[in-house]
Amino acid sequence: MRKTNLLFVVLLYSFILRFWRLGQIPPLIDQSLFLARLTNAFLSLMSVFLLYYYSKVLFKNVRLALLSAYIFAIAPWVLEQGRIYSQANVALFILLAFLTVTIKLKSLYLKLFLSSIFYFLFSISYPQFWLFKMSQFELSLNNVLNNIFIILSPEFFFFKNPTFWWGGVRDFGILYLAWLPFLLVGLNDVFVIKKPRILLWIGIVLLISVASPFFPESREFFIITPFISLIVASGIYKFFSRNDLLTRVLFFLVFVFMIYEIIQYFHYYTIHYPQQILGNRGHINEPF
Amino acid sequence: MKRHAFLIGIILLLASLLRLFYLGKTPISLEWDEVAIGYDAYSILETGRDQFGKFLPITFRSLDDYKPPIYEYITVPVVALFGLSEFSVRLPSAILGIATVGLTYYLTLLIFSRVPSVKAYSNFIAYLSSFLIAISPWHLQFSRAAFEVNVSVFITMLAVYFFIRGLIEPKLFLLSAFFFGLDLFSYHSTRVVAPLLMASLFIIFNQHLPVKRFILLFFLIFGIFFISFIPILISPEAQIRFKATNIFNPGARYLEEKDLDKIFLDNRIQDKNVGFEFAGKIFHNQRLIFTDYDTLKKAFSKYISHFGFEFLFIKGDVPLHHAPGFGLLYLFELPFLIIGVQYLLRKGLNHYTLILPIWLLIVPLPVSVTREAPHAVRSELFLPIFQLFTALGVVLIFNFVRHQSRWFFITYLIVIVMLLSINHAFYLHQYYVHTNYELSRNWMYGRKEAVELTEKIKNNYEKVLVSLRVDMPHIFWLFYTKYPPNKYLLKGGTSSGGFEEKNHFDKYEFRYFNYYSEEPNNKILMVGAPNDFPQDANVIKTIYYLDGTEALKIVENRQK
Numbered sequence: 060m061r062k063t064n065l066l067f068v069v070l071l072y073s074f075i076l077r078f079w080r081l082g083q084i085p086p087l088i089d090q091s092l093f094l095a096r097l098t099n100a101f102l103s104l105m106s107v108f109l110l111y112y113y114s115k116v117l118f119k120n121v122r123l124a125l126l127s128a129y130i131f132a133i134a135p136w137v138l139e140q141g142r143i144y145s146q147a148n149v150a151l152f153i154l155l156a157f158l159t160v161t162i163k164l165k166s167l168y169l170k171l172f173l174s175s176i177f178y179f180l181f182s183i184s185y186p187q188f189w190l191f192k193m194s195q196f197e198l199s200l201n202n203v204l205n206n207i208f209i210i211l212s213p214e215f216f217f218f219k220n221p222t223f224w225w226g227g228v229r230d231f232g233i234l235y236l237a238w239l240p241f242l243l244v245g246l247n248d249v250f251v252i253k254k255p256r257i258l259l260w261i262g263i264v265l266l267i268s269v270a271s272p273f274f275p276e277s278r279e280f281f282i283i284t285p286f287i288s289l290i291v292a293s294g295i296y297k298f299f300s301r302n303d304l305l306t307r308v309l310f311f312l313v314f315v316f317m318i319y320e321i322i323q324y325f326h327y328y329t330i331h332y333p334q335q336i337l338g339n340r341g342h343i344n345e346p347f
Numbered sequence: 348m349k350r351h352a353f354l355i356g357i358i359l360l361l362a363s364l365l366r367l368f369y370l371g372k373t374p375i376s377l378e379w380d381e382v383a384i385g386y387d388a389y390s391i392l393e394t395g396r397d398q399f400g401k402f403l404p405i406t407f408r409s410l411d412d413y414k415p416p417i418y419e420y421i422t423v424p425v426v427a428l429f430g431l432s433e434f435s436v437r438l439p440s441a442i443l444g445i446a447t448v449g450l451t452y453y454l455t456l457l458i459f460s461r462v463p464s465v466k467a468y469s470n471f472i473a474y475l476s477s478f479l480i481a482i483s484p485w486h487l488q489f490s491r492a493a494f495e496v497n498v499s500v501f502i503t504m505l506a507v508y509f510f511i512r513g514l515i516e517p518k519l520f521l522l523s524a525f526f527f528g529l530d531l532f533s534y535h536s537t538r539v540v541a542p543l544l545m546a547s548l549f550i551i552f553n554q555h556l557p558v559k560r561f562i563l564l565f566f567l568i569f570g571i572f573f574i575s576f577i578p579i580l581i582s583p584e585a586q587i588r589f590k591a592t593n594i595f596n597p598g599a600r601y602l603e604e605k606d607l608d609k610i611f612l613d614n615r616i617q618d619k620n621v622g623f624e625f626a627g628k629i630f631h632n633q634r635l636i637f638t639d640y641d642t643l644k645k646a647f648s649k650y651i652s653h654f655g656f657e658f659l660f661i662k663g664d665v666p667l668h669h670a671p672g673f674g675l676l677y678l679f680e681l682p683f684l685i686i687g688v689q690y691l692l693r694k695g696l697n698h699y700t701l702i703l704p705i706w707l708l709i710v711p712l713p714v715s716v717t718r719e720a721p722h723a724v725r726s727e728l729f730l731p732i733f734q735l736f737t738a739l740g741v742v743l744i745f746n747f748v749r750h751q752s753r754w755f756f757i758t759y760l761i762v763i764v765m766l767l768s769i770n771h772a773f774y775l776h777q778y779y780v781h782t783n784y785e786l787s788r789n790w791m792y793g794r795k796e797a798v799e800l801t802e803k804i805k806n807n808y809e810k811v812l813v814s815l816r817v818d819m820p821h822i823f824w825l826f827y828t829k830y831p832p833n834k835y836l837l838k839g840g841t842s843s844g845g846f847e848e849k850n851h852f853d854k855y856e857f858r859y860f861n862y863y864s865e866e867p868n869n870k871i872l873m874v875g876a877p878n879d880f881p882q883d884a885n886v887i888k889t890i891y892y893l894d895g896t897e898a899l900k901i902v903e904n905r906q907k
Contacts, residue, residue, distance in 0.1 A: 213651040218644055236647055247693065323640040326630055334617050 062121045066111060069125060073107045073132040077141050084329055085143065085226070085336045088347055095144040102152040103141030107132045109155040110285045114292070116162050117254065123296045130295070131288035135324055136220060136233040140281055143226065143347055147281040150185035153177065154282060188279060189271045198270055206269035210280060213239075221275040226347045228332055231324060233284065237317035238291045240309075245294030261286050354474055355452060362448040362481035366441040366490045371433035374492060374790040375783040375893065378667065379819040381493040382794075382826040383409045385436035388422035390832035398825065398832070400840040405532065406579050410819055411844025413584045417502075417533045418495040431829050436493045443501045444490025450501065451731045452477035454508045455738065461699040468742050475738035480731045484774050485675040488668060489727055496727045499534035502526050503541060503728060507706075510548050511699065517557035524565040528572025535588075536725045538576070539713035545569075547705045551698055592717045594645055595636045608633060610641075649720035653711040653729075658721045668723035670778040671785045675723055676733055677774070679766040683740030684733060690743055691736065706732050784893050791818065793890040793898035797874050798827035800888055800901055801855075805872065808903075810854045812865065814875030817899060821850035821857040828853075863905065871904040 077100040082093055110131050115124035131137055140148045157177040164170055182191055209215060217232035217239065234242065249257055261283055268280035298310050336343070377385070387397045387407050396402050397409075397419075407414040421439045429435040455476045459469035480486055489497040506526035513520025530541035549556070556562055579585055590596050611631040618627030629635070636642055652658060659676050663669035676684075691700055707729060714725040741763075748759040782790075794817065801811050801824075813820040821841065824830070835852055842849040848858035862880050865871055872887075873879070877897040880886070885903040892898045 208656055212655065214648060217651075218648050236644065239651075247689070319638075320640070323630070326626060330621055330623055330626070331614065331617050334620065 062125065065125050066108075066128070069111070069129050069132060070104065070108060072129075073104050076132065076138055077101075077103055080329075081142060084333050085347075086333050088336075088340060088343060092144050092347070096142070099144055099148050100141055103137065103148055106137075106141075106148075106152045106155050106285070109152070109159050110288065113155060113159045113162060113285075114289055116159075117256075117289075118293075120296075123292055126295055127285075127289050127292035130238075130292045131285055133321065134234060134284055134288060135228065135231045135328075136281060137284050137288075139228045139328070145278075145281075146185045146187050147278045150181055150188065151282050151285070153180045153184055155285060189273060189277070190267065202274075203266075203269050206274050207265070209275060210265065210269055210277075215275075216242075222278045222280055223276065226336065226343050226345075228328060230327065233280075234287065234291070235317055235320045235324070237313050237320050238294075240313060241291045241294030241298060242287070243294065244297050245290035245292070248293045248297050249290055257286050257289055355449065355477070358452070358474065358477050358481050359445060359449055361478070362445045365482065365487055366444050369779070370437050370441055370491060373779055373783055375787050376790050376792045376795055377433050377436060377826070378492070378789070378791045379410060379822060380412075380414075381433075381436050383407075383819075383822045384414070384419055384422060384493050384495075385426070385431055386822060386826045386832075387419045388426045388436075389431045389826075389829070390836075391419065392423050392427050393832040394836060396832070396836060396840075398822075398835070398841040400836045405575065406582070406584070408584070408841075408844060410822065413582075413588060415495060415532050415534055415538075417529070418493065418498055421498065422493070431826065437491060440493050440497045441490050443498050444486060447486065447490075447497075447501045447504065447731070448477055448481045450504050450508065451480045451734065454504055454731070455735055457508060457511055458699045458703070458735070459739070462695045462697060464694055465739065465742070468746070472735075472738045472742050475741055476731060476734045479680070479734035479737055482677075482771055483730065483734060484670060484673055484677070484778070485723065485727065486730055487778070488670070488675075489724065494724060494727075495534045496536070496724050499530065499537045500727055500730050502530045502533050503537060503544065504731070506530055506541065507544065507548065507702065510545075510552075511702075513557065513561075514552060514555050517561040520557050520561050521564055521568060524568035525572075528569045531572055531576045534728075536710075536713045536728060538580075540709055540728050543709045543712065544702075544706060547709065548702060551701050551705075555698065592719075594649075594716055594718055595642060607636075607642075646715045649717075650711045650715035652721040653714065653726050655721065658723075659733075664719075664721055664723045665789075666786050667789045670774060671781040673774055673777045676737075677767070677770045679763075679770045680733070680737045683737045683744065685740070686743055687736035687738070687740030691739060695739075703732055703735060787893040788896070788898070791823070792892055794820070794823035795827050796890050797899050797901060798824055801872060801874060802828055804887075805854050807870070808854065808872040809866075809869040810856055811872045811874065812860050813855060813857050814873070814879045815848065815857060815859055816876040816879055817874060819844075820874070821852075821855075824855055824857075825852070862902070865904050867905060869904075873902045873904060875900060875902070 081096060081100055087093055087096065107128050111124050111128035114127040115121055118124065154177070157173065161170055161173055164173070182188075186192070215221075215232060216234055217236045220227060220229055220231060220233055223229075264280060264283045264286075268274070268277045268283075271277040271279060298306060301307075383398075384407075387409060390396060390398050391403070397404050397407055399408050401408070405416050407416055407419050418439065421443075422436060425435045425438050429438070452473045455473035456469055459465055459472050462469070465472065486497075486500075503526075506523050506529075509519045509523035509526060513523050527541055527545045530537050611633055614631035615624075615627035618624060618631070631639070658664065658674070660674040660678050660681060663673075663675050669675055688704075691703065710726055710728045711721075714720050714722050717725070744759075748756050787793075797817075801813075805811050813824065817823070825835065830852055838852060850857045860873060860875070860879070862873065862884055865873070877889075877900055880900055880902050884900070885905065886900055887903055888901045889897055890899045890901070
């Protein structure tokens with residue numbers, strides 16, 4: 060299949076995942092927010108495209124870019140945030156737009172100018188961002204270190220996501236467990252191909268998230284998802300490009316497990332999660 | 348050669364010092380598994396039977412946990428030599444711990460001398476890994492107490508070592524089969540780990556194996572052990588143990604865990620509510636527990652937890668398994684460990700080194716389906732792989748800084764030595780000073796003292812009652828009184844591993860009691876936990892843990 064067609068398939072898939080029964084899953088508590096949810100889903104879809112473009116320029120590899128976009132499109136946390144009214148999701152779109160526009164720019168002045176526009180847009184689209192909300196805060200090194208270990212723990216990445224108290228899918232991590240081997244291989248690959256900007260962004264988002272006084276309710280960490288998707292995709296690509304039998308068998312097994320996990324996630328997300336939300340309406344105290 | 352003997356001698360001396368100094372005194376007392384091992388060894392020595400009267404068993408019922416037999420049997424000659432004591436029970440573990448340090452040198456050398464990029468430094472890496480295992484908090488913890496897994500670590504290493512050596516010298520290949528077979532009787536987790544390691548070695552070296560005759564002999568030797576192991580594998584006792592410890596069995600779960608049946612039922616009701624009744628039967632079905640996502644996630648989470656930073660470097664697992672306030676590995680090892688792993692995976696992988704990451708991946712497998720994870724004892728089989736990687740990392744960095752300016756090199760050396768010294772000194776302080784003080788409760792302090800007193804005054808009483816709240820009291824009294832096994836077995840021996848009220852010998856009865864209603868016409872001595880007695884009890888002696896809290900009370904009953 061031609062690569063443009065593949066991109067269309069990825070986007071179509073993302074579209075279905077984001078817009079299918081958007082008003083019902085999760086249940087819309089406040090009907091007036093449907094338009095906001097619709098806009099958010101659209102921006103999430105656009106983020107998939109922007110990540111494709113960004114990684115295409117970054118890696119100079121269309122297949123890897125397609126893979127990154129696909130991983131990002133189906134990641135549990137991205138999907139969850141893409142189907143509700145989420146300021147973090149809007150902010151992520153703005154960040155990706157900024158990165159995409161500036162990746163080829165050479166002029167420092169233009170970059171600085173665009174950065175100021177980015178900052179402005181980011182601040183108005185994400186007023187909940189804790190750095191904008193807090194007039195003063197105390198930074199405890201102990202807490203920060205402790206939070207780093209929590210946020211980088213397998214528990215958080217693969218099993219529980221406590222960043223969004225009520226309304227969030229807390230019973231799943233931010234990634235599928237099947238992606239763990241790809242994440243490790245990808246991380247190694249990112250070091251090898253020397254793409255420090257990926258690690259730099261991860262580092263920035265990580266530090267902001269762990270310094271949050273609201274930790275672990277720190278949805279700022281959501282902004283890390285495209286960079287993690289790049290790493291996972293890079294791992295899958297590396298895995299797939301090896302031709303030996305053992306790697307192929309391993310890849311197949313992990314792939315089967317991934318399908319199993321995705322089915323489990325969709326089952327939970329479409330059947331149990333909405334009922335959980337309806338049963339806990341009293342706890343939800345922010346637009347959703 | 349002289350230099351080698353000197354260096355390995357120094358490392359072994361250090362290992363011996365760290366393992367034998369105050370052995371039997373730190374930790375302050377023997378915990379229940381240790382006394383059970385000791386008394387069974389004593390009983391085998393005197394009668395050829397265990398405390399239940401079973402002749403030369405291949406599984407020791409012990410405290411109803413059906414222990415693998417090797418530790419008991421290797422304790423027999425030590426008890427014969429030194430008598431039944433804390434020291435003699437712990438000595439086999441310490442000796443094999445020291446032997447493990449030596450073996451680490453040879454195993455490391457064998458593996459890294461086959462890696463072209465580090466071959467020139469393989470000797471250095473081997474000395475270093477041997478040194479690191481000599482001072483390893485993880486290895487020291489279990490070398491200084493009677494833990495079967497410590498023996499298992501040694502046997503597993505021997506099996507792997509002889510397998511690799513056996514590729515060139517086929518006779519040694521057969522020794523490997525012997526040790527892999529023996530491993531099946533060394534520790535519960537090893538019964539999964541050893542065959543998987545063996546299978547991995549066969550797959551990795553499938554092109555380099557000795558001639559068919561040796562392979563057949565290998566499986567013949569291993570097969571003899573395996574056939575002997577089958578009755579244990581299919582025995583009801585093994586089934587009970589598996590059912591009691593695995594996470595797939597809702598009936599065996601801890602009370603604080605949610606009832607799995609109820610969770611499944613609630614989920615099925617939710618599915619039914621929205622018209623997906625059939626999906627509910629697939630996704631939330633007790634009969635399909637092995638494909639249940641939540642349970643699998645739990646198993647994966649437990650598996651991954653063995654590589655967690657907190658577990659390895661900060662606080663280990665339960666207090667009995669590490670020095671207070673200290674993890675299982677030194678914090679200074681972390682950067683070198685990462686560098687070592689990175690280097691090996693990217694530049695040093697070959698047939699010989701591939702077994703190292705595979706070893707790391709195999710060890711947590713059996714533990715991940717048990718309730719208690721991460722578990723420092725069950726995962727001690729990781730050793731000495733972490734130390735091998737760390738030593739590789741140290742040597743790589745050392746080589747890098749050696750080619751930098753002189754002052755940079757000297758600064759590096761000073762910093763490393765300082766970090767190591769501080770980290771190790773802190774560990775020794777925590778181990779020798781704080782273990783006894785903070786963890787005397789965990790190490791079952793007070794039982795020996797209680798036995799000594801009851802032995803002294805028991806003749807003044809009709810009988811001595813020991814409460815089951817003292818935790819497996821019969822085995823402590825048997826051990827510390829050195830009650831003659833012949834005499835004990837003539838009366839029937841142990842009837843229950845400690846959970847039932849059937850055990851008794853001499854004047855001792857081991858059961859729950861009520862202070863007020865216990866035969867007021869007879870003079871009875873009672874030993875129990877503080878909450879076994881009322882405030883106005885006739886206390887003869889209170890034994891305290893070293894942190895000052897009450898451990899046991901020895902009380903005289905109220906008479907008419």
